Every structure is written in C-alpha cells, then in structure tokens.
Amino acid sequence: MKRFTFTREFILYNAPILVSAFLIIALLLIPTGFEDAIIFKEAYQSTAKVLAVDNSDIVVSGIISSGEQSCQLEILSGPFKGRITKGVNNLSGSLEQDKFFVIGDKALVYINQKDGEITAVSMIDHYRLNYAVILAGLFAIGLVVFAGKTGARAILSFALSILLIWKLLIPLYLRGYQPIIIGIFVVMILTFVIISLVFGFNEKFYAAFMGVSSGLLLTCILGIIFTNLFKIHGSVMVNSESLLYAGFQHLNLTQIFMASIFIGASGAVTDLAVDITAAMNEVLEKKPDISRKELIKSGMVVGSANMGTMTTTLLLAYSGGYISLLMVFMAQGTPVSNILNYKYVSAEIVETIVGSFGLLTVAPLTAVICGFLFVEHHPHKSDD
Numbered sequence: 001m002k003r004f005t006f007t008r009e010f011i012l013y014n015a016p017i018l019v020s021a022f023l024i025i026a027l028l029l030i031p032t033g034f035e036d037a038i039i040f041k042e043a044y045q046s047t048a049k050v051l052a053v054d055n056s057d058i059v060v061s062g063i064i065s066s067g068e069q070s071c072q073l074e075i076l077s078g079p080f081k082g083r084i085t086k087g088v089n090n091l092s093g094s095l096e097q098d099k100f101f102v103i104g105d106k107a108l109v110y111i112n113q114k115d116g117e118i119t120a121v122s123m124i125d126h127y128r129l130n131y132a133v134i135l136a137g138l139f140a141i142g143l144v145v146f147a148g149k150t151g152a153r154a155i156l157s158f159a160l161s162i163l164l165i166w167k168l169l170i171p172l173y174l175r176g177y178q179p180i181i182i183g184i185f186v187v188m189i190l191t192f193v194i195i196s197l198v199f200g201f202n203e204k205f206y207a208a209f210m211g212v213s214s215g216l217l218l219t220c221i222l223g224i225i226f227t228n229l230f231k232i233h234g235s236v237m238v239n240s241e242s243l244l245y246a247g248f249q250h251l252n253l254t255q256i257f258m259a260s261i262f263i264g265a266s267g268a269v270t271d272l273a274v275d276i277t278a279a280m281n282e283v284l285e286k287k288p289d290i291s292r293k294e295l296i297k298s299g300m301v302v303g304s305a306n307m308g309t310m311t312t313t314l315l316l317a318y319s320g321g322y323i324s325l326l327m328v329f330m331a332q333g334t335p336v337s338n339i340l341n342y343k344y345v346s347a348e349i350v351e352t353i354v355g356s357f358g359l360l361t362v363a364p365l366t367a368v369i370c371g372f373l374f375v376e377h378h379p380h381k382s383d384d
Helices: 008-029 129-174 179-199 203-229 240-245 253-286 292-332 336-341 343-377
Strands: 044-054 058-061 064-075 084-092 106-114 117-126
Touching: 008 129, 008 179, 064 106, 064 117, 129 179, 179 203, 179 253, 203 253, 203 343, 240 253, 253 292, 253 343, 292 343, 336 343
Parallel strands: 084 117
Antiparallel strands: 044 064, 044 106, 058 064, 064 084, 106 117
16 A cells, blocks of 8 residues: 655645635634624614515606615514515616516515614615525536646635635725735735645746736836826726715725736736746656757747737726627717727726736746746756
8 A cells, every 4th residue: 555645745735725725714704894884784684585566656767767666575584584574675767776676586685673673674686695605606616526626726716816805905995005015915915825726836836926926017017107197097997986985085096996907917917827837847847858948939939829818818808898888889979089088998998908018028037937947947957
C-alpha cells in the first residue's frame, strides 16, 4: 500500500484552500456596520402567499399603472405564521420598479405590529430567494461534476469574491475611504487568492500574479487619466445619485467610477494571465530544452490569440445591459456623433477601451515574466 506523505509541493498547492476558507469564515463573522441602518429595522420580514387580489384602486393610463393593489395574504414564516391578513402593494407608475401580484404568488413582505397585532403589511417584491438558492446549487454541482477539484476551488473563489465585495469593499466605500486605494487593495486580495487556488504557491503563481498586477496598474492609471479627460462624473453609475440623497454626500462618485473600471476588467485580465502561464508551463513540460526566447515567443502567440476574444468579452460585458438604450437611440434617429458624446456612452467607451489596455499589457508582460521564472527554475534551463 502506497504511503501518503505531505510533500512541500502538496502543502504549497493546498495551502490556498485553507487561506480562502479562513477569509470566508472571517468575512462571514465580520459585520458591515450598516445592519442597523436598514429602513425596515422595526418591522418583521416574512414570506406570504397571495390568496386574493383587489385591483379596483389601480389607475391605468396606457402602459403605466399607479395606485394601490390590495392582496389577501397568508403569512408563511416568522412570529405571525399562519395569520390571514391584508397586504398593500403600492404602484408608482414605473415599469422598472413596480410589480403585480396574482393569486398563488409568494411575496416578500414586511409586517408592522403593535402589542402583538399586525398593523400594516408592505409587499416588497416577489420572493425569489428559493430559486436563487436552487440556481446557485446547480451551478456549484455543475462545477464540481465537470471540473472536479478545480471546480471546488472555483466555488471558494466565487464565494470569497462576493463576500469581499459585500463585507469589505462596499462598507469601506460608504464610510468615505479613498475608493481607488480600497479598490486596488480588494482586487489584489482577490487576484492573490484566485491565482493561488489555481496554481498553488509556486513560480506559476508568482508569474501570473505579477502579470495581472502590471495590467491592473496600467488600467488604474489610464482610468484616472481618461475619466478626467472625458469629464465623466461618477453619477453615470446606476442609482449612484440615490446615495447622495440618502445622506452620503461625502462620497466621491467619480473616484468610485474610476475604481470600477479596473475592478470590472480584473476578471478578464486574471483569466488571460492564467491562460498564458498555464500554456507556457505546459510547453516547457513537453519540451524541457526549449530556450527562453522560444518560450516567451510561444507565450506571446497564446496571448495574442486570447486578446482578441477577451477584448470582445469586455465589450459585451459592459454593453450588454444597454441594448434597450441603443434601441431608443436608433428608434429616435439619434446621430452617431451625438450618441458617442453622451456622458453615459462615453463612460462605457472608457471602461471598455481602458480595460482592453489592461489586456494589452498583461499578455506580453506575463509571457516575459514566465520566460524568466520558468527557465530559471527548470532543471533543463536554457538561456539561448
């Protein structure tokens, strides 16, 4: 029977799992500091089933509806579970924000009470958490089934990314900390953990991490420069003005927008660096006597092939949510010159092109770094 031993390589490869697990547990335990700031802190959150609806108080004007939808509800959870009560769904005339309930729907509600009796029930929205859990579960199962241990590691990095953004990035932004510095700090932590989960702690990790860092640094610098040149205000971000009206006038929305450029590009940049690193390592494994020059050239070829698709990926990622806006422009016959000069369109141009510059930088630098690190540490190194 083969005896299992904890080799140095085994420890370095699996140590990132423990690091990620520790960070996830720590982030789960750390409060954001804004838990007591919620609007509904004096109400009970619950789920309810819609038993009947009354639309007689709804005023319809074309495609817009306003007024009040009354619903008979059965409370499904919380201290009032089993109670039959009336809920109110207020309509503001916004297709984006309004929701309609029909018999059989499951709703998220907030219950106000006094002396143990329900005084009012506000219907917040349709209850979707159960489907979100199912979707996430299927995604996790699919990752593990098709990617095995690598898939399990991807789940860890996915969970850590969500927690770092929700528990660290957003609270620090709300407290007024310097957005660009905080953004770089969080992205570097994520990059460090994600790449280490893929490669472990070895020369492949160091090469990919240094390549990503260089690409993100350039993206950050160019993002700052061109946001100022394009005279873009951070209010172009969706719902950002609501923060100012909610008492957060101290926030620098423009710097938050600048940080969002390299945060948004970090995934594609990391992906490209990891692809190049893995490919160059495979080339060296298959041809140990390859020269440094030839190895770097191979990395450049891999990088150039990937850059074409990655740039398009960034374009689709940033512009996918603006299809309806582009349809409005075309329907109205808006000149292209006008479209390209609109502030929110210019913001998308900056995000896409500046993010692509990160890819343009990370590919050759990662190839060069891998060439020097891999050949230097390989037993059959060649400097020719």
